[in-house]
Amino acid sequence: MDELNTVAIIGLGLIGSSIARAAGAALPGSSLTGFDSDEAVRRRAAELGLVAVVDSAADAVRDANLVILCVPVGAMTAAAESIAPHLRPGAIVSDVGSSKASVAAELERVLSVARVVPAHPVAGTEQSGPDAGFASLFRGRWCILTPGETSDGPALLALRAFWQALGARVEVMDAHHHDLVLAVTSHVPHLIAYTIVGTASDLEAVTEGEVIKYSAGGFRDFTRIAASSPVMWRDIFLANKDAVLDTLQRFGEDLSLLQRAIRNDDGETLLDLFTRTSAIRRGIVEMGQDTAAADFGRTHEQG
Amino acid sequence: MDELNTVAIIGLGLIGSSIARAAGAALPGSSLTGFDSDEAVRRRAAELGLVAVVDSAADAVRDANLVILCVPVGAMTAAAESIAPHLRPGAIVSDVGSSKASVAAELERVLSVARVVPAHPVAGTEQSGPDAGFASLFRGRWCILTPGETSDGPALLALRAFWQALGARVEVMDAHHHDLVLAVTSHVPHLIAYTIVGTASDLEAVTEGEVIKYSAGGFRDFTRIAASSPVMWRDIFLANKDAVLDTLQRFGEDLSLLQRAIRNDDGETLLDLFTRTSAIRRGIVEMGQDTAAADFGRTHEQG
Structure with missing residues (x-):
């Protein structure tokens, strides 16, 4: 099984910052990098010490074996395009979007060389931004993985283990x-x-x-x-x-x-x-x- | 202003039992009686020591200067009819129904000799029954009084003071x-x-x-x-x-x-x-x- 010891989080709002907090606590040996297209959010995330904040999506993903896109569903294609040329070979790319079929199709199209495993942690609050996140957000909640026909088994297992480490219960489901x-x-x-x-x-x-x-x-x-x-x-x-x-x-x-x-x-x-x-x-x-x-x-x- | 030192509560569910608890705490000198048409609820309310539980609506209201009907809106007419012949002269009768125009008309029709002041405390939880109530339910919440054209001023002032003593903020409004x-x-x-x-x-x-x-x-x-x-x-x-x-x-x-x-x-x-x-x-x-x-x-x- 892949060891996901370097994780890049693209988008540091409620969900991204909660993943950072939860992974920081649950996976102390792993390295966490992060990027957000909003400069104020990057600054705040750096102040909070959630991840190693960098100034571009490219820099964030360069060494990562797991990249998680935590941006609104409508910004997913652009985020995928910004990382595509910079991914490490064999990197797993996932997301946290609340809608899966259309997002999965886009990720597979743009990231055809990566190992794409779309995901949706069914958790959240009505608040937004890096200050709103907390480490236990996913504890006892379900995270739904929606692998496509071409998704590879080891990547699926590795992502499942990642979410379980964060306290989530994992389910695999057809995207539609x-x-x-x-x-x-x-x-x-x-x-x-x-x-x-x-x-x-x-x-x-x-x-x-x-x-x-x-x-x-x-x-x-x-x-x-x-x-x-x-x-x-x-x-x-x-x-x-x-x-x-x-x-x-x-x-x-x-x-x-x-x-x-x-x-x-x-x-x-x-x-x-x-x-x-x-x-x-x-x-x-x-x-x-x-x-x-x-x-x-x-x-x-x-x- | 009327002194409301004897209060009868008809219906001992979430709202009735919360009024009993709040009045017991806020108005220690007053006497509280109560009745519920459900025998199991009467027994439980007696066990909880919320009010002096009696076996008929008539007994509950006999000495009361304030009677509050805490029954579902559709049971209001029957509750009013059950107390009408037994009210003390000058007693104020109120209710806690979430719908006011039709309830007010019924109370005024059935209780033409009493001083009717319909009321609606905008507070509650999704739970029901005497165990679900608590003394602070009305604290900081609004209680809306909807006096009719014939409502008398002193009764309105007395009921307002009663709800304020329970921690509510009081508003007067047309029933419609x-x-x-x-x-x-x-x-x-x-x-x-x-x-x-x-x-x-x-x-x-x-x-x-x-x-x-x-x-x-x-x-x-x-x-x-x-x-x-x-x-x-x-x-x-x-x-x-x-x-x-x-x-x-x-x-x-x-x-x-x-x-x-x-x-x-x-x-x-x-x-x-x-x-x-x-x-x-x-x-x-x-x-x-x-x-x-x-x-x-x-x-x-x-x-």
Whole structure:
């Protein structure tokens, strides 16, 4: 199995800086280099001492046996092009994009000489930038690898071991299936949250001050989701267009049914659905993907 | 101003039991009685020592100068009817329903001899029952009073002082306006969350296990909202039908615009909205209605 003792991280935001922190703690013998196209981010990452920050993507990847592209999905092709001529022979190149089929195709096209293994760690917060990262972000979370038909086995095993060292649980999946699963578990929920926050701020009869004041009734949780990086999310929706539109279509049909139930005073239909959804919640808590502790009251307020 | 030294709480779930705990702590000289139509809840509330639990609504309210109905909106009329003949002259009757215009009309109709002041503390968690309550639930949250044309001034002032003693900030508002504000800040967000959780569990191509496994990408926050009491929420949607349907209509139009933007690769429209919504998030954090701390990673996982 490949030993990944020199890791280059391209893009030092929330995810890139969290990988740097986690790898620094879990793989003390390895060397970490990093680059970000934003000079302010490079400066901050250097201050934080997360990686050896260099001034070009070329310099970052020159000696690396693993390169991880941690840039928004829409910036992935440009990032791949900037490293392609400078890669060490046999280097493994991976990424962390939330949309996989289109990204994987681009990486394989641009990096035809490298060993490409696309990946997606399903973890994050609504915050952005190198200060937002933390070493335990991936602990107990799933990282999905989506190797293509030409991906080589040893590279897959090495990347799996890398993510496991960072505390993640690893799953291998077809890229198109990944995109469908993530459309419903992440992409469409984010789009809906952005939409309702926009709807609320456009109402004439309800002021923005009122929306903010009374947000504890549920709305604030949507604004939290809708505070995630705008560029990252724009890119995800455009890259995973088909699965997102298909899921949105189904969501719209289901919402119409509930609208009709409300209009017709059909409480039974409402109660059926509301009871059914609580079983999924229990499953998530049992799988350790969330805690059962009440959160609407916010932990810090209790006691 | 009326001194509210004997308080009866009808319904001892999350909100009722939280009022009991908060009043017990904030108003040590006052006497608290309570009743719940569910015998198991009465027994548990007695074990917890929250209030003097009695076996009928009539016994609970006999000596009270303040009665608070803490039952689902759809059970409000029956609860009011059960106390009407037993109220002490001059007693103030209030409630905690999330929908106000229809509830206020019912309370005023059934309790024409009492001094009715409808109220809605905008606070809660996704959990239910007497064990889920806690004394600080209302601290720093808003409680909206919606007095009718016939509400008397001293009763309004007394109820305001009561909620302030429990740590709430109090606002007075027209019942219909309340229903519009809450439709957008609470009711429609809940309906959307229930819907997408249902949509996810109905997909053929994605298993429920996958939905649960990869829920950390955003979905788990929707399941949290969709874990709230099914009966309570059924009642709210039916009671606030007009405002909910009107807000849903606008939400649907806004979602269609985004759908079209995705279909047409119109990244600018997406980026505009996603940037605008982050301002509302900042307002909520500045108003103290949520913390800025990253929550997607869940506090307990960090460090």
